Amino acid sequence: MKHAKAMLTQAVADRQNIFSLLKPLATRILSALKASGVSDKTVDSVRSLNRKIQGRRASSVKMKPAEENAEETPKRTISVSQQSFDNQVEHLLQIIAILEIQPLYQPNEGDLKIDALRNYALRLQDANQIVIKATxxxxxxxxARDAVLYSEHTGMVDIALNVKKYVQSVFGTNSSEYKRISSFIFRNNV
Structure with missing residues (x-):
């Protein structure tokens, strides 16, 4: 159990580290694409995907001034965030697909080249899969722990409760033997 928890903790930390590079990288990709001279429509497509990676809306939600809506209940908005790890990888893969068909996109920086981006996307997917498996x-x-502790009749908690009852029946409620174990509290979680 401790091993599984340690593996999960490490996998989550590793995933966090590798995904922390994605947002700045996506912005750099967009800047390199703009500098390459591709069409505005292509830039807009990548800009939209970059916004999704960054977790921003295309246009911000309009809020009324405080005086106007003081007596109204605030209007609930629907979240449009696509920030799950799977979604972020998918957005990067969509950006890569756009870049692959752009002959003008030829960055000098190694980490912005298409092969490096594909490799990074694979590392993101691997890190996410490791967390899923560790979870x-x-x-x-x-x-398994719950089965050992809480199974009816055979779980450790039921056995301990039955032992307390047995000691009480053999030695009595006022006996020193029963008093020593009566303070132990066992609860079934099920």
């Missing part, structure tokens, strides 16, 4: 292992370890 599954952690959930399975918790389920």
């Amino acid at each position: 599954t292992a952690q959930v399975n370890a918790l389920a």
Whole structure:
């Protein structure tokens, strides 16, 4: 169980580290694309995907001044964030697909070249899959622990409760043997 938790903690930290590079990289890709002289429509497509990676809307939500809506309940907005790790990888892959068909996109920087971007996208996918597998292992370890502790009749908690009842029946409620164990509290989680 501790091993599964440690693996999950490490996998989450590794994923966080590799994904922390994505937002600045996406902005650099957009800047390199603008500098390459491609069409405005292509730049707009990549700009839209960059916005999704950055977690920004195309246009901000309009808020009324405080005096006007003081008595009204605030209007709820629908989240348009596409910030899941899977979505972020998908947006990067869409950017790469656009770049692949742009002959003018020829950056000098190694990390902005298409092969490097593909490699980075694979590393992002791998990091995310490792977290998913580690989460599954952690959930399975918790389920196994719960089965050992809380299974009806055979779980450690039920056995401990039955031992307390047995000691009470053999030695009595006022016995020193029972008093020593009566303070132990066991609860079934199920």
